[in-house]
Amino acid sequence: MKTLRTNKLRSNLSFITWLAGYFARQLFGARQQVPQDPALIQDPRIDYWFKRNTRFDVKDGSTIHDIPYTRKTGYNFDFYRLMEPFPKLKFHHLWGDIKHVPDEPTFVRSRPIGDHNQNSVLLPLNTRRLFETYPDPYSFEQKIPMIVWRGAVYKKHREDLLAAGDQLSFCDFGATNRENPKLQQWVRPWMTPLEQMRYRFIFVIEGNDIASNIQWAMASNSVCMMRKPRFESWFAEGLLQPGVHYIQIADNFSDLEEKFRYYAEHIEETLKIITNANQYVAQFKDLRHQYALGQTVIQKY
Numbered sequence: 001m002k003t004l005r006t007n008k009l010r011s012n013l014s015f016i017t018w019l020a021g022y023f024a025r026q027l028f029g030a031r032q033q034v035p036q037d038p039a040l041i042q043d044p045r046i047d048y049w050f051k052r053n054t055r056f057d058v059k060d061g062s063t064i065h066d067i068p069y070t071r072k073t074g075y076n077f078d079f080y081r082l083m084e085p086f087p088k089l090k091f092h093h094l095w096g097d098i099k100h101v102p103d104e105p106t107f108v109r110s111r112p113i114g115d116h117n118q119n120s121v122l123l124p125l126n127t128r129r130l131f132e133t134y135p136d137p138y139s140f141e142q143k144i145p146m147i148v149w150r151g152a153v154y155k156k157h158r159e160d161l162l163a164a165g166d167q168l169s170f171c172d173f174g175a176t177n178r179e180n181p182k183l184q185q186w187v188r189p190w191m192t193p194l195e196q197m198r199y200r201f202i203f204v205i206e207g208n209d210i211a212s213n214i215q216w217a218m219a220s221n222s223v224c225m226m227r228k229p230r231f232e233s234w235f236a237e238g239l240l241q242p243g244v245h246y247i248q249i250a251d252n253f254s255d256l257e258e259k260f261r262y263y264a265e266h267i268e269e270t271l272k273i274i275t276n277a278n279q280y281v282a283q284f285k286d287l288r289h290q291y292a293l294g295q296t297v298i299q300k301y
Helices: 002-027 073-083 156-165 181-186 214-218 256-265 267-282 287-300
Strands: 106-108 120-122 144-151 171-175 199-203 223-226
Touching: 002 073, 073 287, 144 156, 144 256, 156 171, 156 181, 171 181, 199 256, 214 223, 214 267, 223 256, 223 267, 256 267
Parallel strands: 106 120, 144 171, 144 199, 199 223
Antiparallel strands: none
């Protein structure tokens, strides 16, 4: 759990530093301005993160002054920074694992993928947990030729993944929660991202909504295997292409062995997917740029 504690500490220190600067700007009348960079405004992802292009009214909305520092800090630490140029804006927001589309345009961290999510307005939230990537010290050739996955298993599709890999010698899958008697045969020790990067294939699977390991896994020198994503965040999982950014596995995991053996033998194709995935993640590594893009989404709102 050391990595998680470190992320929390870094998040707190980063926010305190920003807050000190915020109060200084307020004192000297130097409030941050709305971004005007044409490159930000013209980024095609703005209209992807917030798809609605018709006017709307916000009834009974909140302002940033209604959002406490001390609750949902992973979300609010980011949200305060994003909202600095918009102190009077009224809005709707839903924090947490959001799996439905709200009736009104609403700021969220996650949403269902599809053509019906115009009211789900994605922002870069909970970035210390979801945007964290780690240097990979291993080349693909140095890695163990197996698939690895570790995670808490509370959903049936994760249990189905464990069952699918149970008899496959190239799968190192494990549940990290020990309280469920049904899972005892699959309980394995927790592994850090660095430990998982020892493997050539990293499985990525959604939990309540998005898969929280997708960004660091795609930034590594391993290749990601996953089902077609159902939910997305600021990372825009709906824009990922199978065979380009990841190896797509059937919803019931029935082709797990077939896909593993194919990509284990066709190394050039596998390395190309890894390169494409690394390039996709690189777009999100500059957090200040992500905040500026997020403010452009809020400006559209």
